[in-house]
Amino acid sequence: MLVYQNIERFIFVSVIIFLFLLLVRIYKPEMLQDLENNFSELERKISTLQKNYKNLTENLKELSIEHEELKKKYDEERRKNQVLAEEQKNIKLYSAISGNPEHNRLMKNHINRLVKEIDFCIAQLQNSGL
Known part of the structure; x- marks a missing residue:
């Protein structure tokens, strides 16, 4: 959600910059090319950031699913260990009772x-x- 708000702010700032560029074109045309290049570079970086954000959110979802699966396996193995420990304890007691x-x-x-x-x-x- 925060990323989308930042993107919306950036778009707003981009519009302001665009309007500024129009004013510069009117008053100082020699600066226009540099500003347009900077603006294009910013747009490219934003696009890259959006792609990276999308990839990271997809990876996070996949890792969350994997984490849940591993957590279930861990709980299952822990229960098995508890059962085996109890069985081992009982076997030792039965051995002691039998006179070992x-x-x-x-x-x-x-x-x-x-x-x-x-x-x-x-x-x-x-x-x-x-």
């Missing part, structure tokens, strides 16, 4: 953590007056 000596410490830690959670819940219930 490597995972006995893990099982003890898990049981201690559960006992602490239960104690915390009991303390909250007692504090709440139930």
Whole structure:
């Protein structure tokens, strides 16, 4: 939106310059050619800027779409990682339960953590007056 406002301002200024050129033609014809060349150069630059702006907005749209797709893939992979981490945790616990000596410490830690959670819940219930 801001670019369009700037373009509108530029067009307005261009019209003013054109009117100025007409006045110069009347009063100082030798300056006219230089001013016309400058004006033509400005028009060429504006055209180039408009093309560049259009290309950049198209690229931005494409990149936004690609960003959304990558964001969805990332979220999906993150969910898969969470599921796999939970499954790995469960496998270690099942191994510890089945008597695997490597995972006995893990099982003890898990049981201690559960006992602490239960104690915390009991303390909250007692504090709440139930």
